[in-house]
Amino acid sequence: MFVDGLECSNFDREVFEELRAGDLGCVTVTCGFWEDALESLDRVVAWRDLVRANADLVAVATTAAEIEEIQASGRTALLLGFQNSSFLAGRIGYVELFADLGVRVAQLTYNIQNDVGASCYDPVDGGLTRFGREVVEEMNRTGMAVDLSHVGERTSLEAVEHSAVPVAVTHANPASLVPHARNKSDELLKALAARGGVLGVSGYRNISGEYAATADTWAELVARTADLIGIDHVGVGSDLGRKVVADDLRWMRQGRWTRTPQYGAGSAANPGKQPPLPWFPDTRSFPGLAEALARHGFGEKEVAAVMGGNWLRFYHEVLPKRSAKE
Amino acid sequence: MFVDGLECSNFDREVFEELRAGDLGCVTVTCGFWEDALESLDRVVAWRDLVRANADLVAVATTAAEIEEIQASGRTALLLGFQNSSFLAGRIGYVELFADLGVRVAQLTYNIQNDVGASCYDPVDGGLTRFGREVVEEMNRTGMAVDLSHVGERTSLEAVEHSAVPVAVTHANPASLVPHARNKSDELLKALAARGGVLGVSGYRNISGEYAATADTWAELVARTADLIGIDHVGVGSDLGRKVVADDLRWMRQGRWTRTPQYGAGSAANPGKQPPLPWFPDTRSFPGLAEALARHGFGEKEVAAVMGGNWLRFYHEVLPKRSAKE
Structure with a gap:
C-alpha cells in the first residue's frame, strides 16, 4: 500500500482522482494551519461534505483497520490532520472532542511559538x-498522532521523550543531508x-535541495536517511x-500573526510557490517513486516499507482501535 | 425503568446520588441555554469530565440500547441535551458534529426567536x-431528538409536520388544563x-398551577393529559x-439578549426561583410519583409507560442505532 504522510493540497474531485490513479492507499490531508476552534470545526464540516460528495473515490479513516478496509474497497483512505494545535483554543478537553470528530494527526506548532511549544523558525525554543x-x-490517550514537522528542536525532543507512543515527522528531511x-x-x-x-x-524543493532533481536523487535521499535512522523509520511525506x-x-x-511577508521554507530570494x-x-x-527506489537497489520488502508499510505500522500503533466512522 | 425527560439541575455527585436513590434509569440533562458553539463545546467537555469523575453512578448514553445497558449496570443513563439551537451557530454541519460528540436532544428555540423559529414567548411566530x-x-438523520417545550405554536406545529420521526415536548403541560x-x-x-x-x-409550579399541590394532584394532571392525547404519549419531564x-x-x-428583567415562566409578581x-x-x-399514579387508579403497565416506558420507546425510534460512546 502506498501512503503519503502529509499533503496540503486543495483537494477536489480531480485531485482525488489523482490519488486513485497513483494507487494511494492512505493520505493525511491538511484541514488547517492557523484556524481557531470554530474555524476548525468549519473545516471538519467542509471535509465531511467533500468526502461525502466523492465517496466513490475516498473515505475518512479513523483506525488503521479502516485504512486497510478503505484501500481494499478500491478507494483512498484519508486521515484528517491539522498542521497546528490552534484548533484546541487552549482547551485540553478539545483534543478528545476533535478526536471524536475524526481528527487523527496534529502538528504541535506551525511556524510560530504557541501555547504548546516552539516552531522550527523561533530563535528561542523553551x-x-x-x-x-x-x-x-x-493525544496519546485519544489516538491522535503527534506530528513534529514544523516544530522546534527542543520542543520536538521533549515531545518524543514525553509521548507514550511513537511520534511522527510527517514531512521533513535530515538537516545533516x-x-x-x-x-x-x-x-x-x-x-x-x-x-x-x-x-x-x-x-x-525548498527542503530537499539538490535531492529534488530527479526521482533517482530523491531515492538517494531516502537511502541516506535510511542509513541514518534505519529503513523501518522512513516513509514518504510529499x-x-x-x-x-x-x-x-x-x-x-x-x-494572522504578522503583517510582514514571511517565506516559510522559502526565502526573500525565492518567495513564490515552488x-x-x-x-x-x-x-x-x-x-514512479517505488520504481526509483527499486532502481536504487532497495529490495521488494524495503520498497514496500518506505512506500507505505512503515506508516501503516505506525498507524496501527498510534491510532485508536475503536472507529469513529459513521 | 424511570425516565425523566428533562432536568436543568446543576449536577454534582450529590445530585447524581439522588438519581440513583430515586432509581432513575435515564435523565436528559441540560448542557446549555444560550451558549454559542464554542461555549457549548466547553459544556460538553465539562459534562464529560463530570461524568468520568462519577462513572460509578452515571454514564452518557448515545443509543437506546446504551440506556438499557447503563440502567442494567446499576447506574443512571444521561442524555446530553441543549435547550436551544444556539450551539449550531447557524451552521447546518454542526448538527452532525454535536451528534458525533454525543448530544441527543435539542430544543429548537429557548425563550426568544432565533434562526430556527419562534419561542413560546414571541408575539409573532412565523x-x-x-x-x-x-x-x-x-436532526432526524443524525438521531438528535427535536424538543419543542419552549418553542412557539406555529413553529412547533411545522416541526411536528416536517419531522420524519416522532418529536418531543420534554417538559410542559396541556394549556387547556x-x-x-x-x-x-x-x-x-x-x-x-x-x-x-x-x-x-x-x-x-409556574406551569402546573393547582396540579402542583400534591403528588396526587400531579397524578390527576397526568390522567387528564392521558385522556387528551392517549397514555402512550405521556411521560415525566420534571x-x-x-x-x-x-x-x-x-x-x-x-x-445576553436583554438588559430588561425577564421572568420566563414566572412573572413580575412571582419572579424568584420556585x-x-x-x-x-x-x-x-x-x-412516589409511581405510587401516586397507582393510587389514582392507573394499572401496572400504565404506570410503567408513564414513568419511563414511553420515553424509552421514543428513544428507540429517534436515537441513532450506532453508538458514539467511548
Whole structure:
C-alpha cells in the first residue's frame, strides 16, 4: 500500500482522482494551519461534505483497520490532520472532542511559538510547555498522532521523550543531508526512530535541495536517511500542494500573526510557490517513486516499507482501535 | 425503568446520588441555554469530565440500547441535551458534529426567536425557518431528538409536520388544563401524539398551577393529559432545577439578549426561583410519583409507560442505532 504522510493540497474531485490513479492507499490531508476552534470545526464540516460528495473515490479513516478496509474497497483512505494545535483554543478537553470528530494527526506548532511549544523558525525554543505536555498525553490517550514537522528542536525532543507512543515527522528531511531550519537534527531523528517513530521524506524543493532533481536523487535521499535512522523509520511525506494558489501560500506563511511577508521554507530570494517537480507533479507519480527506489537497489520488502508499510505500522500503533466512522 | 425527560439541575455527585436513590434509569440533562458553539463545546467537555469523575453512578448514553445497558449496570443513563439551537451557530454541519460528540436532544428555540423559529414567548411566530427545516431534517438523520417545550405554536406545529420521526415536548403541560404561554395547545399535542411523540408532564409550579399541590394532584394532571392525547404519549419531564441559584436563573431568563428583567415562566409578581415541591424536592421522589399514579387508579403497565416506558420507546425510534460512546 502506498501512503503519503502529509499533503496540503486543495483537494477536489480531480485531485482525488489523482490519488486513485497513483494507487494511494492512505493520505493525511491538511484541514488547517492557523484556524481557531470554530474555524476548525468549519473545516471538519467542509471535509465531511467533500468526502461525502466523492465517496466513490475516498473515505475518512479513523483506525488503521479502516485504512486497510478503505484501500481494499478500491478507494483512498484519508486521515484528517491539522498542521497546528490552534484548533484546541487552549482547551485540553478539545483534543478528545476533535478526536471524536475524526481528527487523527496534529502538528504541535506551525511556524510560530504557541501555547504548546516552539516552531522550527523561533530563535528561542523553551521546549514543550506545561500545556503541551498535557496535550501530548491527551493525544496519546485519544489516538491522535503527534506530528513534529514544523516544530522546534527542543520542543520536538521533549515531545518524543514525553509521548507514550511513537511520534511522527510527517514531512521533513535530515538537516545533516539538507541544512534547513525545517529539517531535523540527527539527534532528534534518532530519538524518534528509537521509539518507533516515522519520518516522511519530502521532495519539496525548498527542503530537499539538490535531492529534488530527479526521482533517482530523491531515492538517494531516502537511502541516506535510511542509513541514518534505519529503513523501518522512513516513509514518504510529499508535502504536495496541488491547486495551492498565492493566497493559500500567504495564509500558510503569515496566518494572522504578522503583517510582514514571511517565506516559510522559502526565502526573500525565492518567495513564490515552488514549481511542480517534473518527476512528481502530483500523486499519479507514486508508482514512479517505488520504481526509483527499486532502481536504487532497495529490495521488494524495503520498497514496500518506505512506500507505505512503515506508516501503516505506525498507524496501527498510534491510532485508536475503536472507529469513529459513521 | 424511570425516565425523566428533562432536568436543568446543576449536577454534582450529590445530585447524581439522588438519581440513583430515586432509581432513575435515564435523565436528559441540560448542557446549555444560550451558549454559542464554542461555549457549548466547553459544556460538553465539562459534562464529560463530570461524568468520568462519577462513572460509578452515571454514564452518557448515545443509543437506546446504551440506556438499557447503563440502567442494567446499576447506574443512571444521561442524555446530553441543549435547550436551544444556539450551539449550531447557524451552521447546518454542526448538527452532525454535536451528534458525533454525543448530544441527543435539542430544543429548537429557548425563550426568544432565533434562526430556527419562534419561542413560546414571541408575539409573532412565523413558523419554522428555512434553516429550521434543514435543522430538523439533519436532526432526524443524525438521531438528535427535536424538543419543542419552549418553542412557539406555529413553529412547533411545522416541526411536528416536517419531522420524519416522532418529536418531543420534554417538559410542559396541556394549556387547556393549565393556561400558560409555556404550555401546549390541544392541537399541537394531538398532532405530536398522532406521530408517535411524547409529552413530559411537569410539576414545575409556574406551569402546573393547582396540579402542583400534591403528588396526587400531579397524578390527576397526568390522567387528564392521558385522556387528551392517549397514555402512550405521556411521560415525566420534571424540569427539576436542583442547586440552581439566582445567577443561573438570570442566565436562563435573560441570556445576553436583554438588559430588561425577564421572568420566563414566572412573572413580575412571582419572579424568584420556585421553592421545591414538598412532594418532589428531588429525584429521590420518583418512586412516589409511581405510587401516586397507582393510587389514582392507573394499572401496572400504565404506570410503567408513564414513568419511563414511553420515553424509552421514543428513544428507540429517534436515537441513532450506532453508538458514539467511548
